[in-house]
Amino acid sequence: MYPLVKLAGGFTSLISRDTNTSGTIGQLVLREELQLLIEESENAGKVNKKEGTAIRKLIDMRDQRVNEAMRPRTEIVGVEVSSSVEEVIDIFIESGFSKIPVYEENLDNIKGFVLAYDLFKQPETISAIVRDILNVPETKRSVEMLNDFLRERISIAVVIDEFGGTAGIVTAEDLIEEVFGEIKDEYDVEENVCRKTTDNEYLIGGNVEIDSINEKFDLGIPEGDYNTVGGFIMSETGRIPAQGEILTAGVFKIHIIRSTSRRIEMIKLSLLDESQING
Template identity: 30%
Template sequence: MNWYSLVKKTHSTIEINSATKTIRRLFKKNLIDYKQFSTIINVLESRDLCARDIMLPRVDVIAIDINSHFKALQRLIARTTHSRFPVYNSNIDDIKGILHIKDIFSYFYEKNEKQKQAHIKKHLTQPFFIPESRKIFDILKDFQHKHQQMAVVVDEYGGFSGIVTMEDVLEEIIGDIKDESDNEKETVIKLAANKFSIDARADLETINDITGLTLESDKAETLGGYIIDLLGYVPKLGAIVSSDEVHFKVKHKRGNSLIRIHVKLPEQNQKKNHKSHAPAKSSTKER
């Protein structure tokens, strides 16, 4: 079955829903296996996603100032697992190119600092810019035609919004892709019977499935957004937000972005309806 052709032929929500029902029937009748089923469903459901939905946002992007000292670049490379970095000139909205670390490894032990800086500029590849509204399958075709692995996402004013990689696109379409360098923390880590460490960017549906909670919000889709919606502002590091006997503690944040949250459930957790308009309290007291 050519699932890509199937996607191209579905031009409306009604057609997508119809195609999804057809695929589910085929799976129930054992005419396609689970891998085929999940791949096709992912493709259909990701059809309307755009760069804005899948990009790594500006606040989380690790970028390099072209005027930085070469030693600072070496330290940056040593503490990350990334192979490509956007490079800007003084202002991150002024992206000059993409640097692949394999192109500059041989210059790490060169003594002349000016020559090192020249090597960085020499090995920059032309940045590939896309608008936030670019559809996911159009981005995939762009990557294939331009032989690119990373795109720089810009907003309607030309400002830097984030980056999208080939891996981001493929993960949305066919599912999670892991390699030997993927050593980031899991989205949800169980610390105790009633305590979890959770990525603030995890969606509420996933958290509910794992913890047994029923978190809901009309304004937020992620745990971080849910907490900010409860309070009406961004909490400080160490702040504890309580709602219906569930305690959320901010364990890690970067700027105004919440990164990691510890969630403590009631001793006997019952599935309650935790809505964003429920009363919340915030404290910096350690627990």
């Protein structure tokens, strides 16, 4: 993946130039140059077809703003700077995140962020391991933000609204998912997994279709205005459950193995016995 990310860095620089080129004709010419460069790179074997598709998607998203890709304020998992180390460890475990914003009093005053890795240093206080965080306007272009992440080797920023408050946070992972999401789905076969792990337990990717699951295991998952098991869970709960959450839906016990703010990626599903259903 590194060569592709490195190449993407070069393209984000060119695309940033594209957005600053005066005149529609100038933008169209540069866009054609970029498309030609992709084709030449594919023909020369420097990138494969899937990588070329991702870079074309990067070009197509040149007008997207970071507020379209950010995790909104209401979904931010943060910690107060005065929190104990033990409290922060618990939040890392519950959220499954590798980095968490640190604020003072409220989310409009984010002071920085902490990495889960830094907790291995056994700090006495959280403030001892707080790292600086970048503040960016919500109107910043996503391609420019991705270019900043790649160039500065940082991976998280606070998105500021027009009134100076925190609109959300954006991470390198969020933007890379926007660009390479389709390729990740093709490579990451685990997301399409659907297998029985014990007599009464199933590991299922969030994108696996209900029809496929029922046909394979005869589980009787009800049909509705959804196609996938992730859609079934969101229909039952009215939300995207957090990673690590355990819930029930009808006769099923569901453990959310992996999820993001946008989708359910992996679950463990088991059938409840009669006593659990009636109890």
